[in-house]
Amino acid sequence: xxxxxxxxxxxxxxxxxxxxxxxxxxxxxxxxxxxxxxxxxxxxxxxxxxxxxxxxxxxxxxxxxxxxxxxxxxxxxxxxxxxxxxxxxxxxxxxxxxxxxxxxxxxxxxxxxxxxxxxxxxxxxxxxxxxxxxxxxxxxxxxxxxxxxxxxxxxxxxxxxxxxxxxxxxxxxxxxxxxxxxxxxxxxxxxxxxxxxxxxxxxxxxxxxxxxxxxxxxxx
Amino acid sequence: xxxxxxxxxxxxxxxxxxxxxxxxxxxxxxxxxxxxxxxxxxxxxxxxxxxxxxxxxxxxxxxxxxxxxxxxxxxxxxxxxxxxxxxxxxxxxxxxxxxxxxxxxxxxxxxxxxxxxxxxxxxxxxxxxxxxxxxxxxxxxxxxxxxxxxxxxxxxxxxxxxxxxxxxxxxxxxxxxxxxxxxxxxxxxxxxxxxxxxxxxxxxxxxxxxxxxxxxxxxxxxxxxxxxxxxxxxxxxxxxxxxxxxxxxxxxxxxxxxxxxxxxxxxxxxxxxxxxxxxxxxxxxxxxxxxxxxxxxxxxxxxxxxxxxxxxxxxxxxxxxxxxxxxxxxxxxxxxxxxxxxxxxxxxxxxxx
Numbered sequence: 329x330x331x332x333x334x335x336x337x338x339x340x341x342x343x344x345x346x347x348x349x350x351x352x353x354x355x356x357x358x359x360x361x362x363x364x365x366x367x368x369x370x371x372x373x374x375x376x377x378x379x380x381x382x383x384x385x386x387x388x389x390x391x392x393x394x395x396x397x398x399x400x401x402x403x404x405x406x407x408x409x410x411x412x413x414x415x416x417x418x419x420x421x422x423x424x425x426x427x428x429x430x431x432x433x434x435x436x437x438x439x440x441x442x443x444x445x446x447x448x449x450x451x452x453x454x455x456x457x458x459x460x461x462x463x464x465x466x467x468x469x470x471x472x473x474x475x476x477x478x479x480x481x482x483x484x485x486x487x488x489x490x491x492x493x494x495x496x497x498x499x500x501x502x503x504x505x506x507x508x509x510x511x512x513x514x515x516x517x518x519x520x521x522x523x524x525x526x527x528x529x530x531x532x533x534x535x536x537x538x539x540x541x542x543x544x545x546x547x548x
Numbered sequence: 549x550x551x552x553x554x555x556x557x558x559x560x561x562x563x564x565x566x567x568x569x570x571x572x573x574x575x576x577x578x579x580x581x582x583x584x585x586x587x588x589x590x591x592x593x594x595x596x597x598x599x600x601x602x603x604x605x606x607x608x609x610x611x612x613x614x615x616x617x618x619x620x621x622x623x624x625x626x627x628x629x630x631x632x633x634x635x636x637x638x639x640x641x642x643x644x645x646x647x648x649x650x651x652x653x654x655x656x657x658x659x660x661x662x663x664x665x666x667x668x669x670x671x672x673x674x675x676x677x678x679x680x681x682x683x684x685x686x687x688x689x690x691x692x693x694x695x696x697x698x699x700x701x702x703x704x705x706x707x708x709x710x711x712x713x714x715x716x717x718x719x720x721x722x723x724x725x726x727x728x729x730x731x732x733x734x735x736x737x738x739x740x741x742x743x744x745x746x747x748x749x750x751x752x753x754x755x756x757x758x759x760x761x762x763x764x765x766x767x768x769x770x771x772x773x774x775x776x777x778x779x780x781x782x783x784x785x786x787x788x789x790x791x792x793x794x795x796x797x798x799x800x801x802x803x804x805x806x807x808x809x810x811x812x813x814x815x816x817x818x819x820x821x822x823x824x825x826x827x828x829x830x831x832x833x834x835x836x837x838x839x840x841x842x843x844x845x846x847x848x849x850x851x852x853x854x855x856x857x858x859x860x861x862x863x864x865x866x867x868x869x870x871x872x873x874x875x876x877x878x879x880x881x882x883x884x885x886x887x888x889x890x891x892x893x894x895x896x897x898x899x900x901x
Contacts (some may be wrong), residue, residue, distance in 0.1 A: 342556055342725055373663050374577045374723040377805075400662025400881055402579040456552045457727075459563060460590065491554050491727040512715060544885060545807045 331356060332449040334414065334442060336435070338478070339453035340470045341372065341427020344538075346486040347464040348453060348522055349424035350380045350519070350536045355388045361494060366413040367393035370404035370434045377424050389468045390419075404505040406434060414441035428470065429467045429477035431485060439479045451519055452482045454510065456489045456503045464509035471514060486521035493546075495527060500535075550836045552729050557695040558583035561715065562650055563590070564699035565623055569735050571597035571650065572622040574611035576604055576630060579663045580719035581653035584625040605630040609637030609650075613730035616646045617756040619743030621703055625651035627719075628669050629660060631677070638712055639678030643758025646742070647706035649699070650684075651715040654854075656881035661897065664881025665719035668855035669804060673716045674832045674862070679824065681770050683777050685713040685784065686831040688802040692726035698829070700733065707738040709780055716831060718854060720804045720883065758840050786829035787838055791817065795824030797896050799862050801852035802828045809852045812889035823893050831859070836866040843867035848896045850874040852889050854882075874901040 333363070335352060337345040348367060354361045365384060367377035378397045392410055396403040413421040425435050444450050452474075454467050475481050489503035500523055511518055514522040520536045522528070528537030552739045555563070562584045565573070573588040585601065592599035602608035608624045615622040626634060631652045641648045654669045656662040669677075684687050687698040695717065702713035703797040746752045760766035788806075791813055792798065806827040817824045826842060828835050843849075848871050851860040857875045864873055875893035878884045897901070 342554070342559075372723075374719065400656060400664055402663045455554060459551070459553045459555060459559065460587075462553070477838055492725060494552070494727045543724075544883060545724065545804055 329355070329359075331361070331420065331444065331493075333417060333447040334449070335450070336421065336423040336425055336448065336450045336480070336491070337453050338425035338432055338435070338450065338482075339427070340458055340467070341431065342458055343427070343453045343455045343461070344522065345453045346377050347373070347425050347538050347540060348486060350377060350384065351536070353384065353389050353422045355385050356422070357389050357422050362418070363420045363422065364390040364392060364413060366410050366421065366423045367391070368406060368410065368423055368434050369396060369431060370394070370450050371408070371426040371428075371431040371453050373402055376414045389493075404434075414438045415443070417445060425478070425516060429473035431476040431480040435478035435480065442480060449519065450483045451486045452516070453486045454486070456506045457491055457499070458489050464506045464513055467506070468513050469511050482514070482516055485514070485516050485519060486520045486522060490523065495524060497527065497531060500527075500531070501511070535538050552727050553729050554725055555584055555692055556719060556723060556725050557689070557692045558653065559587050560692050560695040560728055561625070562587035563730065564750035565649065565703070566591060566595065566597070566697035567730060568700045568703040570621045570623050570703065571595070572615045572620050573597070573599050573624070574602050574608040574615070574622070575624050575626065576602055576608050578627045578630045579633060580655060580665070580722050581627045581651065583722070584651060605633035606627050606637065611888065612650075613637055613641055613644070613646075614647050616641065616648050617644070617744050619740040619745055621649070621707070623649040623651065625653070627653050627655045631669060631672065631826060633764050635678040638684065639680050639682060640758050641712050642678070642682035642684070643680060644756050645710045646756060647710055648712040649703050649706050650712055651663070651717065654716065654718045655877070659895045660844060662881045663719065666854050666879070667718055667805060667880060668858065668879065669716065670831065670853070670855060670858035673714055674834070681833055683711070683773070683780075685709070685711060685780060687713065688715050688716050688829060688831050690803050690806045692721070692724065692825060693728045695721060695763050696728055696730060701733070704736055705784060709776055711776070716803070718804050725802060781833040783834045784830060784839070785835040787835035788827040788829060789838065790825040790827065792824035792826065792842065795822055795845070796847050797823040797850065797887070797893060798846045799819065799823060799825045799850045799852060799893065800828070800839070800859070801825065802831060802859065804859050805854055808884055808886055809884040809889050812893060815886060816893045821893060821897055827858070834862045834866060839863060839866040840868070843870040846871060848872045848901065850876065850889075850892045850896050851874045852884060852892070854884075855879055872896075872901040887899065
């Protein structure tokens with residue numbers, strides 16, 4: 329897998345950015361690279377990058393996340409260390425951006441550094457089974473809103489179409505028409521197709537496997 | 549066949565409300581329910597509806613009062629501290645006998661509390677919150693699918709009985725994502741001859757009001773209202789029973805606590821403990837009969853709650869304290885683990901309550 333120095337995941341909220349960012353950072357670490365993950369999500373109160381803090385730490389991945397993430401206050405402040413992700417070029421950076429245009433505003437202040445270094449991948453994560461992005465046209469609207477909010481154009485697409493634990497190969501395959509249309513409309517290439525790791529293993533090397541955390545409320 | 553989609557609980561409420569014919573949303577943002585407002589803000593303008601972010605919770609509940617008085621299907625949503633602010637409006641809606649649909653995605657309290665999940669507004673939802681003699685229909689979803697189905701049900705019950713139906717969810721169910729289906733179902737329409745739609749000189753004008761000048765008249769209104777509430781209690785209680793056929797112990801839990809409890813019941817069964825679960829789906833009317841019947845058969849109950857123990861009082865009342873009732877609880881935004889619930893079940897077996 330070929331990597332850029334900095335990889336950013338943005339998209340509609342609930343599209344799977346956080347899980348993909350965590351798993352991508354783990355992949356970089358497996359390949360022996362120094363990695364730092366930045367949680368730039370200023371909109372989502374629950375289910376954050378910080379939930380994976382132990383997994384990331386065990387893999388030697390550094391995590392920069394807001395001081396108040398997973399706490400009892402909703403205080404959308406980013407720590408000063410976040411600048412290291414764009415200023416320290418010796419470490420691979422992975423940025424998990426908040427959902428929609430509202431979440432992407434926080435990225436804006438780092439964009440001049442990102443453009444100056446110019447060694448990045450800005451990935452648009454899409455799940456065509458999310459009700460506000462079921463078509464290429466709707467997804468494109470979200471894409472343009474995010475770009476307008478943060479000032480950084482997307483460079484590629486990540487197809488994370490899924491129905492949670494009901495995802496099958498057919499479900500992933502059924503997203504192909506909308507995906508092709510989104511690539512055509514945006515002029516951007518598909519970079520990754522992602523799926524939960526067991527399904528991904530069945531689908532061969534072309535699908536990037538995601539290890540998902542079990543939650544206390546999952547019905548066994 | 550209807551399409552299956554992946555949704556957050558909060559989004560499911562918003563989409564279901566639109567499908568139920570709600571075209572008026574008034575609210576004020578608060579974590580962890582803001583996705584409801586965000587979804588409405590995006591969708592309502594496209595379908596000819598109204599999304600309005602009011603200047604406060606008090607303003608928004610009074611906008612609901614106004615729109616409902618005009619005969620519209622209307623809703624508001626908030627989280628714990630915001631519902632406290634709406635309490636006066638809830639009482640006025642009840643006193644005026646008009647329908648409304650209100651969502652509380654609970655967070656930790658009291659006071660400003662915190663943004664993590666909670667069920668500590670059980671008393672507020674089922675026993676009042678606002679002033680005066682009144683009730684609300686209180687629905688407690690335990691999945692994203694139920695966030696949708698109980699929203700459609702809630703709008704129907706509100707119109708059917710001219711009262712407020714409230715979804716009492718918690719932050720986890722609001723924020724979590726699950727695949728769901730929206731079935732094409734017929735939405736029942738109700739005549740609203742009392743609605744303030746303009747009399748055009750053709751009929752006497754309608755008045756929607758909760759002020760009665762004579763105490764005799766106010767008392768009569770309250771008596772009438774409670775006759776209606778009695779019908780709701782007789783006809784609308786909903787619950788789920790799980791592994792109760794041969795159960796010697798009964799866990800009682802609603803919403804997210806019931807999901808955790810279900811996993812604990814499975815673990816206890818693996819250890820040979822005959823335990824089942826009763827999950828109230830309506831918290832008012834409380835499913836008294838099923839608990840009363842269970843009390844004839846089981847040796848004890850264990851309540852699981854994300855509060856210091858509020859529903860436990862209704863379990864004791866419904867069972868006339870016939871059997872001991874244990875409590876497994878976490879508070880302030882914490883959620884009990886399946887192991888903690890299992891320990892509570894094992895304590896009940898040992899006779900420790």
